Amino acid sequence: MSDPSTPVQVRTGPLPTPEADEVRELAARAAAVDGIAPLSEQPLLWLEDDQARVAHLLARDEDGTLTGYAQLDVSLAATVRGELVVDPAHRRRGVGRALLAAGAPVTDDVLDRVLHVWAHGDLPAARAFAADAGMPVVRELWQMRLEPLERGGDVVLPPGVTLRQFVPGQDEDAWRRVNSRAFAHHPEQGRMTSADLRARELEAWFDPAGFLLAERDGKLLGSVWTKVHPAGEHGPVPVGEIYVVGVDPDAQGLGLGSALTVAGLNHLAARGLSAAILYTGAENTVAIRTYRRAGFEKSATDVMFGSDTRRSPTGATMAP
Ligand SMILES: CC(C)(COP(=O)(O)OP(=O)(O)OC[C@H]1O[C@@H](n2cnc3c(N)ncnc32)[C@H](O)[C@@H]1OP(=O)(O)O)[C@@H](O)C(=O)NCCC(=O)NCCS
Structure with a gap:
């Protein structure tokens, strides 16, 4: 059920450590259920980084529990790149949709940019969620493994x-x-x-x-x-x-x-x-041939969904 009232706080600047820890714990709960980490290395490094040009989107329930988190990299001129995760215990209640909606004003600022969201593991829920949001696949990244x-x-x-x-x-x-x-x-x-x-x-x-x-x-x-x-x-x-x-x-x-x-x-x-792994663009046939020769095989896919997310913002609050 969708709950349009899910409040989402949009913040810039480093998160205080206890809040960054809440995000890490949320990501760990999702990874345990989904079998794949929802946030990659760079967003995790940027949680507490005072130089990072990112927006943190935090969704909380009425008790203040963190139910969803998105991080938007706003350093590029043409696109805003994001990663998004909803606590497994709070899914299908519109939290993901509320996070996307809160990201829209960040994306459609004066630069009128396009939002790209990475989904790790190519999970069916992410595919369905992106389809619902009208976001087609714009890039695919392969994980390859040698074992x-x-x-x-x-x-x-x-x-x-x-x-x-x-x-x-x-x-x-x-x-x-x-x-x-x-x-x-x-x-x-x-x-x-x-x-x-x-x-x-x-x-x-x-x-x-x-x-x-x-x-x-x-x-x-x-x-x-x-x-x-x-x-x-x-x-x-x-x-x-x-x-x-x-x-x-x-x-x-x-x-x-x-x-x-x-x-x-x-x-x-x-x-x-x-065992060894690596990541490469699905379109990078030269690199893939090199890695296959070394014994690597495709083991997982990350998918980037893209859209022009001009939607009406719901429940977003801007904090310093
Ligand atoms: C993908 C994800 C963010 C969705 O979060 P959510 O809060 O459950 O999504 P919402 O409740 O806002 O769903 C919005 C719509 O997306 C679609 N959807 C979401 N999850 C779905 C699922 N498991 N199966 C089918 N449709 C789904 C539905 O159309 C849903 O609307 P409805 O519930 O009214 O039918 C969440 O499953 C998640 O954190 N997954 C792991 C991380 C990830 O893949 N992130 C990248 C997302 S692009």
Whole structure:
């Protein structure tokens, strides 16, 4: 049953820790029921970040319990990108619809933008919800998985190319330059700022030993960055991720992408991990071919729904 009175508070600025914890707990309850985390890494990092250009949308019931949360990234000129989750115990009561409606004025500000919402796992509820909201699929992201992960793949580097570890405090600018060239057409990866990079370096999982740079004559050509997820995040065992592989456009076509992928996998296998995952755009056939060759198979899909959400706002309140 739809309850049009669901109040939604729209906030900007960092959430206080107890409120950020409520969001994390809500996301964990949804993940336990849905089998997939509803909020990805970046929105979780932005919950308490005072530099983040995001709006937090918080739906609460009459007792003040958090029943739904959406985060809208308002940093782009043409689109507003969001993630949205409703507590499993409060679904089919219009909470999701109220969150979308509250997002409409944020999206349709002076810039008149389009809203894009990521749904992780391509769940039937998200498909039905997006269809009800008149939001068609605009992008698909694949998760690919390799299991069992074995050691010892051959890292065949082009002539003159060597690998070394990333050095924090030294390699950021060069890495960002190559990353933005490699992902010039990628909506998120190509615009990683120094602050985004620094935030990741401060995370507990960050390990320069799993972040390898390929150079020729001291010039950075590409890199592979890996990440280790503890047991529970992607199944019962810890899982390694090929987090970012990027090759400068000038060095593409030399087999460096494959070599870096294998180097990343060897690092993860040497750390004792038995499975690896990665994410790639469903349309990126070149990358998918490379990853299939390394043994990866498609394991899940994330779907982005898009719309022009000009609707009448209901129950939205703006707080500082
Ligand atoms: C998708 C999600 C946000 C929906 O939240 P919700 O509060 O249950 O949605 P609402 O009650 O506002 O539903 C609005 C309409 O969407 C459709 N809908 C929502 N869930 C549905 C389901 N499980 N099956 C069929 N239709 C569904 C219905 O048309 C519904 O209207 P109705 O209840 O009057 O028939 C929620 O299931 C969720 O958090 N899922 C996991 C996270 C996720 O996938 N987020 C991305 C969403 S694009």
